[in-house]
Amino acid sequence: MVLVFASPDDDPVAWTHALRKRIPDLEVRVFPELGDPREIDAALVWLPPPGLLASLPALRAVFSLGAGVDRLLADPTLPVEVPICRMVDPSLTRSMAEFALLHVLRYHRDLDVYEAQQQRSEWRLLLPKPAEATVVGIMGLGELGGATARLLLAHGFTVKGWSRHRKAIDGIGCFAGEAELDAFLADLSVLVCLLPLTPETRGILNGDLFARLPEGARLVNLARGGHLVEEDLLAALESGRLAHATLDVFVQEPLPKGHPFWRHPRITITPHAASYSLPESGAETVAENLRRLRDGRPLLHLVDRGRGY
Secondary structure, eight states, rough: OEEEEOOOSOOHHHHHHHHHHTTTTTEEEEETTSSSSOOOOEEEESSTTTGGGGGGGOEEEEEEEESSSSSHHHHHTOTTTEEEEEEOOHHHHHHHHHHOOOOOOOOHHHHHHHHHHHHHHHHOOOOOGGGGGGEEEEOOOOHHHHHHHHHHHHHHHEEEESSSSSSOOOEEEEETGGGGGGHHHOOEEEEEEEEOOOOOTTTTSSHHEEESTTTEEEEEESGGGGBBBBBHHHHHHHHTEEEEEEEEEOSSSOOOOTTTTTTTTTTTEEOOOOOOOOHHHHHHHHHHHHHHHHTTTTOOOOOOOOOOO
């Protein structure tokens, strides 16, 4: 089999080594070196150039290097008959849950407040509070959201979850649908967004939602920039409705140099760094799907194009 690898961020040498260790006769071609495109059976990609996948006439499957596939689905040339599989991998899940925990702990211990005090040369102690006093809401209870909720619960936080469809996770209050969104938001200390980006969730982090949070809540968006209405966030921070925001994802990436988020005193920015698959771990998922593709068996983690994930 022939696989093309295309990613501006991931290490093609490490991924090739990890895949060939599991499938020794696999030929990996790294974009832009495609050779004869008619020979390529599958693609392993993250942010591939528009039109690349459509240029592969024998393509039988697309494997995403990320959990989200919204950028893939936004390519109007994407072949409609080719199945897409999202990445489900322990290293990706673990790193996302760790990143969310890091920022919840940061807010729980008021480090954003201390950072502001430092800028004013102000020495003022805030006494710690018990973990259960911090109520964390996770929007999105799929693979990443569910794991994040469980990790936060294990650290003693009070955890709530919200999803489009009903989920059940031991120890976590689970809410579903628009009818239960108010009850989910009502007492949150920190809101963490891990939703897939779909037409229904685009712009969900907006002024109306912020108004339903307690005054002084904090926001952590680790999902997609398209979930956030940027002007509404700036207004919520200005009014004090939100005390602080941590943003790992943006409508435009890289974030433009002149964007107001860069120098905002109550916004923390990271460059879409929350979670990536390590080749030695993620290659297991990809190799299994390549074997299934070769043998004509059902693929794992198929994307429902209608739902967008």
